[in-house]
Amino acid sequence: GRLVPSAGAAGLAFAPPQGAPLSFADIFQQVAPAVVQIDVKTRVQRPNGGGFLQIPGFGAVPIPGQPRGGGSGEEGEDDNSTTALGTGSGFFISADGYIVTNNHVVENAEEIVVRLSDERELTARLIGRDPLTDLAVIKVDGGNFPFVSFEDKAEPRVGDWVIAVGNPFGLGGTATAGIVSAKARDIGGNENPYTDFIQIDAAINKGNSGGPTFDIYGRVIGVNSAIFSPTGGSVGIGFAIPAGIAKETTDRLIRGETIERGYLGVEIGPITRDYQQALGLETRRGAFINNVTADGPADKAGLKVGDIVLKLNGREVRDSNDLTRQVGAVQPGRQLRLDILRDGRAQTVNVTSGKRPSTAELYGRQDGEAEGDAPTPQRGSVSVDVGGLSVAPMTPALRQQYEIAAGTDGVVITARGKGDNAVLQPGDVIMRAGNGPVRGVEDFRKAVQDSRTAGRDIVFLLVRRGAQNNPFVLKLPKSE
Structure with missing residues (x-):
């Protein structure tokens, strides 16, 4: 039945009972029967070199079954997969056999065996799992299990x-x-x-x-x-x-529910101290929108790259992680009222929350960065020096040369940056500078001058490379 440990001092939820730091033996004796060992058999892709299996949160660990048993596991007949044996932990939360564990313990499990503290071994079945919180529930048949x-x-x-x-x-x-x-x-x-x-x-x-x-x-x-x-x-x-x-x-x-979460359709990032200084913001509160997914809820509602989300439904947004969790807590289809800062001015945007796609759908379709050396500037391109960078207005020739997607507009960097700015490469596109969009070289030049006038030697940029928007703080030279 349910384990009910003694309560602490009234009004002090976590005040230690007398002698608590001296020994935890009584506590362990009370709760240990509810904790179980979980053995799983999964089908995994055989690594191309070395016997290591990636487990979220734990890095590379030897595939159980190879070092423990000395064998190589059971190989698939026609594929490059092998059977891996793994172990984890869990605990009963009900007398009728429901057990909580991590998603990554039972994910893709072909067989789950639970070993109780009294050495009984029971076969378990998966009830449900939620990869985004790394939680899962399994169940064994029986009753009167000790639980917490x-x-x-x-x-x-x-x-x-x-x-x-x-x-x-x-x-x-x-x-x-x-x-x-x-x-x-x-x-x-x-x-x-x-x-x-x-x-x-x-x-x-x-x-x-x-x-x-x-x-x-x-x-x-x-x-x-x-x-x-x-x-x-x-x-x-x-x-x-x-x-x-x-x-x-x-x-x-x-309860058998499918875990659904709200979705805006934006890529967001935190506001660092450098970003705060470069943008002239009073605080670091809020989430900066790096990118807006085409035809997503945010795009349809008019949110733009460079907006800073300050509040959601009247609740302050501490940072980008806080915004992710606040949006995720909202049911799809609900209205979201976003208080934002756009080009230095406060505005309100109403968005109808969508349904969050799976992680594979969200992150598996990104193109990533191109490999190899960046191409050299095309002869005849008209580059000027602004803020210590060589930049040129967008032209069809530059768009073709650097494979810049249609719809990506701004000024094109034509030579690698120097010093602290060396991360910037030819073909990068400056889409925003300071608090505003960059439609041409003059917009970029004005943002640099505005920063100098405000006594700052840095400028906030939003730079497009490949399929990614990347915030960057440009260090200005002492003189131009």
Whole structure:
């Protein structure tokens, strides 16, 4: 049945009971029966060199089955795939057999076996998974399983004690303790854009994925998901999905719901200190729109490249990650009221939220950057020096030479930048400078002069290269 650890002092949600720092044995004894080991068999593509398999959040780790068993796994008959055996962790959240784990533990699993603390082994089936929060729910048949509950109301503070329980390196039933090191961490990448991770220093390693993070009362405050480590072993920096996100997502998966999220159809980025200074902004709050997807919700509503989103439905947007999560929390089809800054002036734009495509659809169709040396400027192109850069107005010849897509307008860089600006290459297109669009060389020249007049030696640029828009802060020479 449900495990109900004793509560703490009234009114102090995370105040330690007397003697808590001396031992966590009682807590572990209470909650350990709910934690399980998960063994999975998956079909993976055989690497072209070396026996390594990429697991999100854990870098390159040896394919289980090769180093452990000494064999090479079961090879596919006609393809370049092999069977990999992996292990992870999970925990019961109900007496009738529902288990929470990470999506990356059971993703593409052909077989899932759960090993309980009493050594029973049960076959599990997948109920549902959500790659964007790295959460999944599986189920075993039976009843009266010991289970634990998410604590989604009382939030832990930085410095509060935590206990991680799981199956590191296949060792089973292992407990580690530490504190909450930080909250609301964004750990980069496109795998989990909707999660503000809890950072903990309790040791978690490969195999801890999907295991619970407990507070000192045995309440689940997070789901262990990733580590930051150059070696794959613990260096004291682990990340857990907060209980609030985990409970909401797993409840929906258990109900059989498809997880749908709102979608704007924009590429956004943070406002760095350099961007703030170059644009003359009062704060770094907000999200900068680098690109607008053609025919997407934002495009249809009139949002433009260079807009800075300050609020969504009256709620302040702290940064680009915050905007992603706010939009994702809105159901497709709902109205979004965006307070934006455009060319230095405040405006409001109303957008009808779309449905977010899969990660593969979003990121798999981008062209990326071209390889090799950049082409040399075409003879006869009329280049001028502005802000220390050689630039030329857009012409059909330059568009053809640098393979610049139709609809990409601005001034073309015709020689590699110097010094701090060396990252800029021939063929890059300056689309925006300062707070406005660049339609020709004079627009760029005026933005440079406006920055100098304002006492700044930098200019904010939005540069198009290939299929990507890239913000850049141009360092101006002392004199022209």
